Amino acid sequence: MSTKDKIIASSLKNFLTKGYENTTMNLIAAESGIKKASLYYHYKNKEDIFITCIGYLLDSIEHHIESSQSELDNPKDKILTLFSSIIEFNTNLAYRYNKNYSKPLNFHQMLKVGSSKFIFVRERIDQYYDFLKDTIMEIIDEGKKEKLIVNNINTDILAFQFISILEGYLALSEIYSSITANKIRNQLRDSIWSSISIKENLQNANKKSTITKTFLGARW
Amino acid sequence: MSTKDKIIASSLKNFLTKGYENTTMNLIAAESGIKKASLYYHYKNKEDIFITCIGYLLDSIEHHIESSQSELDNPKDKILTLFSSIIEFNTNLAYRYNKNYSKPLNFHQMLKVGSSKFIFVRERIDQYYDFLKDTIMEIIDEGKKEKLIVNNINTDILAFQFISILEGYLALSEIYSSITANKIRNQLRDSIWSSISIKENLQNANKKSTITKTFLGARW
DNA sequence: GTCTATACAAGGATAGAC
DNA sequence: GTCTATCCTTGTATAGAC
Numbered sequence A, B: 001m002s003t004k005d006k007i008i009a010s011s012l013k014n015f016l017t018k019g020y021e022n023t024t025m026n027l028i029a030a031e032s033g034i035k036k037a038s039l040y041y042h043y044k045n046k047e048d049i050f051i052t053c054i055g056y057l058l059d060s061i062e063h064h065i066e067s068s069q070s071e072l073d074n075p076k077d078k079i080l081t082l083f084s085s086i087i088e089f090n091t092n093l094a095y096r097y098n099k100n101y102s103k104p105l106n107f108h109q110m111l112k113v114g115s116s117k118f119i120f121v122r123e124r125i126d127q128y129y130d131f132l133k134d135t136i137m138e139i140i141d142e143g144k145k146e147k148l149i150v151n152n153i154n155t156d157i158l159a160f161q162f163i164s165i166l167e168g169y170l171a172l173s174e175i176y177s178s179i180t181a182n183k184i185r186n187q188l189r190d191s192i193w194s195s196i197s198i199k200e201n202l203q204n205a206n207k208k209s210t211i212t213k214t215f216l217g218a219r220w
Numbered sequence C: 001g002t003c004t005a006t007a008c009a010a011g012g013a014t015a016g017a018c
Numbered sequence D: 001g002t003c004t005a006t007c008c009t010t011g012t013a014t015a016g017a018c
Helices: A003-018 A025-032 A036-042 A046-069 A075-098 A107-117 A119-145 A155-175 A181-194 A198-205 A210-217 B003-018 B025-032 B036-042 B046-069 B075-098 B107-117 B119-145 B155-175 B181-194 B198-205 B210-217
Strands: none
Touching: A003 A025, A003 A036, A003 A046, A003 A075, A003 A107, A025 A036, A046 A075, A046 A107, A046 A119, A075 A119, A075 A155, A075 A181, A107 A119, A107 A155, A107 B107, A107 B155, A119 A155, A119 B155, A155 A181, A155 B107, A155 B119, A155 B155, A155 B181, A181 B155, B003 B025, B003 B036, B003 B046, B003 B075, B003 B107, B025 B036, B046 B075, B046 B107, B046 B119, B075 B119, B075 B155, B075 B181, B107 B119, B107 B155, B119 B155, B155 B181
């Protein structure tokens, strides 16, 4: 591991666990075992280290999403896995740095700070969310073609709602104690699929009191 | 306006616009026109000012929600208004302090910092979200009784999803440029009601190709 | 490339006069 | 209650020896 990488590794840990302002150059120096002055040989300043960390994070999550999708061949698995893999990325980070799956990190805060400091970071973040949105829309369209997903739902609204529930879950789990990760997470994930699939509707349509049942199939 | 209130007013503005760490005692002193040493006569320290601000914020939003609900007499209006009033509370703050409805504040970050510092703040935040959840569940139950809302959807899951979409929208609008407030907000709000109402289902049921249409009535 | 030493500014907080 | 002056610590960042 190069010195530059060592610096990023220990910086990232602290940015995620303590936030931007509470991560000091003294702290990074102490934890990485590299003297403070040397940090300035490798990086111009604290912000330079910070934006490197954000780039690394976003590259990692995109890579994680892409590789978790690669083995899948049907829209249902893809959509369920997409949801899970993003949550998983977060909980894995939490466990790595906090030895605790549910103790929240400052992922969102990092993006917000970075976004407010530099235009090109804001653009990179937009690029990530666009990637997420495009990925979801592609899955939806595939599902529509295969008659698995009802085809008169506006694809981009659906994609936005997917992302919104995901972000909401992550944000809420940071500050609302009642939200225990596993319990709610699976219910949320299930409802996302069942509410868009034709199959769920048709299954229910074969039973009595079709209309109400059909709607309930969506569990929403 | 008492000196204590003046201090809180100018502190709150800065906590919301700049975040906890970037709001310094020097800044509060300068903006409130009260010398730094005097701040310490009225409040024990920076944290004391901060938790007073959080209490004030949560009291205000609860009051805003309650009063916006008071004039309403049916579940549909209640649920739509609940969503709007919380978004409105946020955008009003943004406009007051930033002269810009869509420039994000640090509301969520304040809650998170407060939550991590003091147990009783965490409890107060839980109390707010419990209040929100209970309010929603009450509306849902009322709607079920009046046969306006399908009655075999789990009420507390629905309440959680409502909150989740709301928080997701707020979180996302802080960092994703593509989300322009008005455009998406109304679509989200509409879909929340139409996806749970019996009326939407029955309306669609009277048309052809019932199953698919019914589902689309949910716009989800 | 890495270190010791240090500059300089700004943070939170207090002493004590008025 | 409010102020001026000050304390102490810690932050980012650099100079310059090795």
